[in-house]
Amino acid sequence: MHMGKGRVVEMILGDGLRHARLTCAENLIPSPGQYLLVGDDDSRVPLPVPIFYTDSAPEGFIAAAPIPDAWRPGREIYLRGPLGRGFELPSSARRIGLVTLTDSAARLYGLIQPALKQEAAIALVSDLGMDNLPDEVEVHPVSSLSEIIEWADYVALDVARENLPVLREQIFNDKQAKVPIKSQVLVRSPLACGGIAECGACAVTVKSGWKMACKDGPVFDWTELG
Secondary structure (H helix, E strand, C coil): CEEEEEEEEEEEEECCEEEEEEECCHHHCCCCCCEEEEECCCCCCCCCEEEEEEEEECCEEEECCCCCCCCCCCCEEEEEEEECECCCCCCCCCEEEEEECCCCCHHHHHHHHHHHHCCCEEEEECCCCCCCCCCCEEEECHHHHHHHHHHCCEEEEEEEHHHHHHHHHHHHCCCCCCCCCEEEEEEECCCCCCCCCCCCCCEEEECCEEEECCCCCEEEEHHHHC
16 A cells, blocks of 8 residues: 555546546555545545545556545645455456446446457447447447346456445346356445554455455455355
């Protein structure tokens, strides 16, 4: 984990949401699925704020929505991280499913370029509007999720913690759906302490009891959750 300053360079509108291009030291750039905790000296911004990677950018990266409403280009921010466990894209994967059951697919976009580099086919499952995706990415509605699960040899999902029961009961327990051996889930929950206080606000129920998303996640293997 590292600490340092960054700067908001540009606000970017994508998929109808506000993202931000940030500059920072290379060692502060999170991998897909990991997060940074961000603060500044503006009392209007709740501290700390977790942000996620969505794409690369010169001297930094693009942070996925949601981001603080008060952010404007030129704003100096303080960063701690990268924190938590990110996605682990298998080098052998050739059929990759990206699935979002939240407000945005942007937290999964960081897997697209690595997947294309290993010549994988990509299916993005979402009922949201998608902007500026590479032509190689096929977009499918959530109603086709079972088919994509059958087709894929790796699946990455983004889901709010409160929707995990839906994922378990209605999707992955579907007897017609064969879950790929390697499936991972980014579980969205409060990440205020970054693993320091062990406050339990981000606790996620797993087969063995519960784990804290701030340090054991926020990306979990489906075998832990299903």
